[in-house]
Each structure stands twice: as C-alpha cells, then as structure tokens.
Amino acid sequence: MQLQLRSLIGICLLTMCGLSCNAARILFMGPFPAPSHWMWLEHFQRDLLKRGHHVTSVNNHPTKTPHENLTEIIISPSFDIPKHFPKKNIFNMQFASDFQNLQMWWQIGLMTTEHALQDAQLKRLIDSKDEQFDLVILEQFFHEAFLMFGKKFSCPVATIGTMGYADNMDHAMGLVTPWSFIPHLLLSHTDKMTFSQRVYNTYLSLYDAIMRRWYYLPKMQQLAEKYFGEVMNGVLPHVHDLERNISLMLINSHRSVDLPRPSMPGLINVGGAHIQPAKKLPTDMQNFLDNATHGVVYFSLGSYMKSTDMPPEKTAQILQAFGKLKQKVLWKYENASIGQLPSNVMISKWMPQNDILAHPNVKLFITHGGIFGTQEGIYWGVPMLCIPLYGDQHRNTIKSVREGYARSLVFSKFTVDEMVQNIETLIYEPQYKRSALEVSQRFRDNAIHPLDEASFWIEYIIRHRGAKHLKSQGAFMPLYQYLLLDVLGCALLVLLLTVYLPWRMLRKVHKMWTANAATAQAQRAKKQL
Ligand SMILES: *[C@@H]1O[C@H](CO)[C@@H](O)[C@H](O)[C@H]1NC(C)=O
Ligand SMILES: *[C@@H]1O[C@H](CO)[C@@H](O)[C@H](O)[C@H]1NC(C)=O
Ligand SMILES: *[C@@H]1O[C@H](CO)[C@@H](O)[C@H](O)[C@H]1NC(C)=O
Ligand SMILES: *[C@@H]1O[C@H](CO)[C@@H](O)[C@H](O)[C@H]1NC(C)=O
Numbered sequence: 001m002q003l004q005l006r007s008l009i010g011i012c013l014l015t016m017c018g019l020s021c022n023a024a025r026i027l028f029m030g031p032f033p034a035p036s037h038w039m040w041l042e043h044f045q046r047d048l049l050k051r052g053h054h055v056t057s058v059n060n061h062p063t064k065t066p067h068e069n070l071t072e073i074i075i076s077p078s079f080d081i082p083k084h085f086p087k088k089n090i091f092n093m094q095f096a097s098d099f100q101n102l103q104m105w106w107q108i109g110l111m112t113t114e115h116a117l118q119d120a121q122l123k124r125l126i127d128s129k130d131e132q133f134d135l136v137i138l139e140q141f142f143h144e145a146f147l148m149f150g151k152k153f154s155c156p157v158a159t160i161g162t163m164g165y166a167d168n169m170d171h172a173m174g175l176v177t178p179w180s181f182i183p184h185l186l187l188s189h190t191d192k193m194t195f196s197q198r199v200y201n202t203y204l205s206l207y208d209a210i211m212r213r214w215y216y217l218p219k220m221q222q223l224a225e226k227y228f229g230e231v232m233n234g235v236l237p238h239v240h241d242l243e244r245n246i247s248l249m250l251i252n253s254h255r256s257v258d259l260p261r262p263s264m265p266g267l268i269n270v271g272g273a274h275i276q277p278a279k280k281l282p283t284d285m286q287n288f289l290d291n292a293t294h295g296v297v298y299f300s301l302g303s304y305m306k307s308t309d310m311p312p313e314k315t316a317q318i319l320q321a322f323g324k325l326k327q328k329v330l331w332k333y334e335n336a337s338i339g340q341l342p343s344n345v346m347i348s349k350w351m352p353q354n355d356i357l358a359h360p361n362v363k364l365f366i367t368h369g370g371i372f373g374t375q376e377g378i379y380w381g382v383p384m385l386c387i388p389l390y391g392d393q394h395r396n397t398i399k400s401v402r403e404g405y406a407r408s409l410v411f412s413k414f415t416v417d418e419m420v421q422n423i424e425t426l427i428y429e430p431q432y433k434r435s436a437l438e439v440s441q442r443f444r445d446n447a448i449h450p451l452d453e454a455s456f457w458i459e460y461i462i463r464h465r466g467a468k469h470l471k472s473q474g475a476f477m478p479l480y481q482y483l484l485l486d487v488l489g490c491a492l493l494v495l496l497l498t499v500y501l502p503w504r505m506l507r508k509v510h511k512m513w514t515a516n517a518a519t520a521q522a523q524r525a526k527k528q529l
Pocket of ligand 1: 052
C-alpha cells in the first residue's frame with residue numbers, strides 16, 4: 001500500500017517535472033518603492049523560485065527569505081515617496097479630482113522610473129553583455145521604460161498588475177475598452193451607468209487615452225532612450241510598441257468582486273494570489289485572540305501609512321473609542337510609547353494580518369481600504385470599517401460598502417461616537433457578517449489557486465517563447481480599421497453610388513419630363529384659346 005502510494009507520488013512528480021519547463025532564468029522587476037506592491041509581487045517571485053527557476057530580482061526591499069537561486073539588485077537608496085508627496089497631506093486629503101489623481105500617478109511613475117534607472121547596479125545590468133534571460137517580469141504600473149529590458153535581452157515580457165484593469169492593458173492586448181459599460185480604473189461606478197455617468201466616464205477615459213499616448217508615454221520614451229540609448233545598437237523601439245509586445249498580463253482582479261469585462265487570452269485574473277492558509281500566530285496574540293469572549297476588532301492602516309504618522313488628536317480619539325468597546329482591539333501601531341492604553345487594546349508594530357483575520361474571534365477589520373487588505377478581509381469573511389485615505393482606497397471602499405459587508409468613515413471628520421456606533425453596527429447587525437460570508441464563498445471558489453494559475457501562465461509563456469499565438473491582431477490595427485470605419489465608409493460610398501445617385505438622376509429625369517409635359521400642355525392650352 002505504502003509502496004504504491006510512493007510510486008504514485010513518484011509518477012506525479014515525474015509528470016510535473018515533464019510538464020513544467022526546465023529551470024528558466026527570469027528577470028523579475030518591481031521598481032515601485034511602496035511596500036505593499038512588493039509584498040504582493042514577492043509571492044509570485046517565491047513561487048517561481050520554489051518551482052526551480054533562477055530569479056534576478058530588481059526591487060527596493062531586501063528579501064527576508066534568501067534562496068540559492070535568487071540574485072537581488074536592490075535599488076538603493078530607494079525613492080523617498082513621502083519627501084515628494086508628504087504623508088501629512090494624505091491624512092487631510094479629501095477626494096482629489098480624478099484628473100489630478102491620473103496626473104499624480106504619471107508623475108510618480110516617471111519619478112520612480114528615473115530614480116531606479118539611475119541606480120548603479122541597475123546600470124550595470126543595462127550595460128551587461130553576457131547576461132541572458134528567458135523572461136522579463138515587470139510590475140504593470142507606471143514604469144514602461146523598463147519594458148526596454150525585454151528588448152535588451154531579446155526575451156518575452158510578462159507583467160503583473162497590482163491595481164486591477166486599466167484601459168491601456170486592454171489596448172496592449174488588442175481590445176478597445178467599451179466605455180459604455182466599463183468604468184475607468186479610477187471610478188467606482190457599476191456597469192449600469194446612467195447617461196451622465198457614461199458621459200463622465202467617456203470624458204475621463206478619453207482624456208486618459210490621449211494624455212497617456214501623447215504626453216506620458218513620450219516622456220517614458222525619453223527616459224528609455226536616455227538610459228538604454230548608449231548601450232543598445234540601432235534605433236530603440238517606442239515604449240508604445242513594447243507595450244503591445246507584452247505576452248502576458250497577470251491582473252489583480254477577481255470575478256467575484258470585479259465587474260465582468262471583455263478579455264483576451266493574454267489577460268489572466270490572479271486576484272487573491274497572495275492569500276495563503278493561516279499560519280500559527282505568536283503566542284501572545286494567539287492567547288489574546290483565543291481569550292476574547294466578546295470578539296476582537298483588528299485595526300491597521302496598511303504598510304505605507306503608519307499609525308504614528310497620524311495627528312495626535314486623532315490617535316487620542318481612536319483610543320477613546322476603543323476604550324468604550326466590549327470587544328478587544330488589536331491595533332497595528334508602530335510606536336510603543338503611545339501613552340495610556342485602554343485595558344482591552346493591544347498594539348504591535350508588526351501584525352501577521354492574514355493569520356489574524358483567519359481567527360474565528362475576529363469580528364471586524366478596520367482598514368484604510370487598500371486592495372490587498374480588502375481582499376484578505378473578503379477571503380476570511382470579516383466585515384470591514386473602511387477609512388480610505390488616497391489612491392484606489394476610495395474606490396475599493398465604495399465597492400465594499402455597496403456589496404453590503406462594509407461601512408465607511410471619513411478620516412478627517414469622524415468623531416468618537418461615530419466610530420463606536422459604526423463598529424457596533426457592523427458587529428451586532430447580522431446582515432454585514434452574512435454579506436461578508438457570501439462574498440467570501442464566491443472569492444474562494446477557484447478552479448486552482450490564483451498563484452498556481454499565475455505560475456502556470458508564466459511557464460507557458462517561457463515554454464512557447466512569448467506565445468505569439470495568444471496575441472490578437474487587434475493590438476496592432478489602426479483605430480479606423482478596428483472600429484470598421486473604413487468598411488463603413490466603403491459601404492456608404494457603395495450606397496451613394498448604387499442607390500442615392502441613380503435615384504437623384506431618376507428624379508431629375510422625371511422632373512424634366514413632367515416639366516416638359518406641363519409646358520407642352522400649357523402651350524396646347526394657349527393654342528386652343
Ligand atoms: C537551484 O537551481 C539548481 C539548478 O537549476 C537546482 O538544481 C536547485 O534545485 C535549485 N535550488 C532550489 C533550492 O530550488
Ligand atoms: C517582441 O518580443 C519578442 C519576444 O517575444 C522579441 O523577440 C521582439 O524583439 C520584440 N519586439 C520588439 C519590437 O520589441
Ligand atoms: C488566555 O487563556 C490561556 C489559557 O486558555 C491562559 O493561559 C492565558 O493566561 C490567558 N491570557 C490572558 C491574557 O488572559
Ligand atoms: C514615539 O512616541 C514618542 C512619544 O510620543 C515620540 O517622542 C517619538 O518620536 C515617537 N517615535 C516615532 C518613531 O514616531
């Protein structure tokens with residue numbers, strides 16, 4: 001029996017090795033310095049290492065789990081986001097306009113791209129003559145100049161999109177996004193938009209498409225030429241063309257929570273890839289959670305904004321609110337000298353968020369509404385109180401509230417009573433938990449784990465050297481052909497020539513004839529008189 005089992009396992013391993021490609025050399029790049037982006041990307045990198053590939057990784061965060069086949073190029077010093085976009089402003093920020101947000105992304109993308117390309121180690125990689133890679137993987141964010149690495153190493157490129165779908169991803173894969181029912185990345189509309197929403201969506205999407213193509217991408221091109229121009233022979237391709245040469249995009253999106261949208265074979269949804277089975281908690285936290293008879297509220301503002309960056313009067317308000325709760329509270333707070341803590345509150349500068357949310361005593365997750373935390377909350381079926389601050393957090397919050405498993409507060413405005421009231425409503429009114437469990441079930445219902453799916457497709461692209469057969473011609477067509485304007489124009493011309501003109505001619509002839517007939521009759525009448 002045992003022998004059989006063992007040989008079965010052996011056969012399984014053999015077929016797995018046979019199916020998977022041989023160890024590949026992968027250049028894996030996440031130049032954006034925000035920790036949450038890399039925390040997500042690193043899951044994919046780790047899985048590729050586990051599958052025996054050799055990874056050269058360009059990022060800002062030295063790994064805590066070294067691996068013999070991992071070579072790191074750490075951008076140092078990493079780009080100081082708060083210096084250019086002060087955190088103080090973030091806590092006081094209301095909704096910035098969508099147009100301002102777009103411009104902010106472009107600006108931050110250009111700055112971080114140039115900063116990374118100036119790094120001495122990365123320069124050496126750009127200059128290298130003997131390096132070889134089978135695949136370049138890049139975060140699908142605002143770093144298009146990095147696509148030139150694919151050209152440099154003459155290998156296919158795959159990207160991993162952190163924020164979900166944007167129109168330009170569709171375009172690169174050969175789809176023109178239907179603005180009638182697909183809201184722009186920054187909007188929280190559903191696919192049932194009113195007339196005015198469709199007008200605004202079209203306006204914003206058109207602005208994005210035009211400005212991206214004629215303002216942002218040319219700047220990216222300048223960066224690419226500045227840093228790759230000397231090293232690479234011949235005329236550099238345009239980043240716009242490199243973008244259409246991307247073989248595969250793994251997008252942080254999931255059918256259970258995101259709108260249905262038209263797709264292409266090279267677009268793969270991998271939302272939830274970062275969620276792992278719960279691991280054992282540190283003993284003090286385990287006890288704290290186990291012993292909470294009335295449940296636990298877990299509070300974290302994510303990895304970028306620190307609770308210590310909050311204005312002190314807000315900290316005091318939050319503590320006051322927590323002190324009024326029957327529940328215990330776990331707060332990710334980065335400074336031990338917070339002052340007097342209510343007896344039911346425990347703080348720690350590091351929290352194993354996934355493992356905490358998995359604990360059955362956790363009744364509520366107070367979050368800034370970041371995409372990864374929101375997905376973890378959804379996976380573990382925990383109702384959420386969202387306090388969005390910037391970027392996509394407002395959009396995520398509106399979606400969570402609409403789906404019925406969350407409520408929201410405005411950071412700069414909420415009072416102690418409001419906070420307590422919202423927490424208690426979310427815990428004691430059962431419909432929130434019910435909705436959370438419902439969406440959790442949908443979110444977990446996958447044919448295979450999204451991370452395995454991601455790695456499958458990455459290896460697929462390596463096995464088929466870019467898998468050109470996945471790429472639709474739609475990506476390369478001029479818009480007038482894509483929209484069949486030429487065919488329509490031709491049809492109109494044919495109609496003109498075969499129907500309208502003959503009809504006009506006939507009418508003219510008929511008119512002339514009737515006119516002639518009339519004058520003839522008139523003359524006849526005159527004669528008779
Ligand atoms: C590292 O790569 C080598 C050669 O491809 C392989 O034999 C080895 O198993 C890899 N190491 C690990 C820990 O996967
Ligand atoms: C497109 O990608 C292929 C590899 O998939 C590469 O050989 C080719 O040079 C790339 N074309 C451009 C214009 O970069
Ligand atoms: C929690 O309960 C465990 C046993 O169930 C006990 O050993 C531990 O001291 C308790 N912790 C607290 C903080 O009450
Ligand atoms: C932690 O809090 C103390 C006292 O409030 C303050 O002096 C110190 O600067 C804080 N440290 C950080 C890293 O915020």
